[in-house]
């Protein structure tokens with residue numbers, strides 16, 4: 735009996751597109767077995783009511799043609815205009831919180847567009863190319 739069940743399991747087909755699925759590579763969604771492709775489809779439908787989420791997904795740094803978010807561009811132009819600034823000044827100026835700043839800045843630093851440096855006891859943020 736158990737053998738038979740195992741055999742059935744090996745012949746799993748995707749309930750959506752009918753592709754044969756290797757054992758261990760099937761995904762269950764709302765009671766249906768799906769292959770990885772179909773599972774990705776249902777988990778990330780092309781149409782969504784949240785354009786910002788789509789925008790964020792498309793802004794992933796690993797993708798080609800990466801675009802900065804509006805906030806990241808604001809930070810860059812602020813630093814360009816004012817020179818090195820402390821986080822408190824930047825967050826106050828852009829009306830964002832510390833977490834938002836750190837998030838945005840992590841990307842800028844990763845892309846070598848901006849950096850932080852220490853002066854005395856204070857940390858300043860500046861454009862990567864700026865002294």
Ligand SMILES: [Zn+2]
Nearest residue numbers: 748751769772
């Ligand atoms: Zn499928």
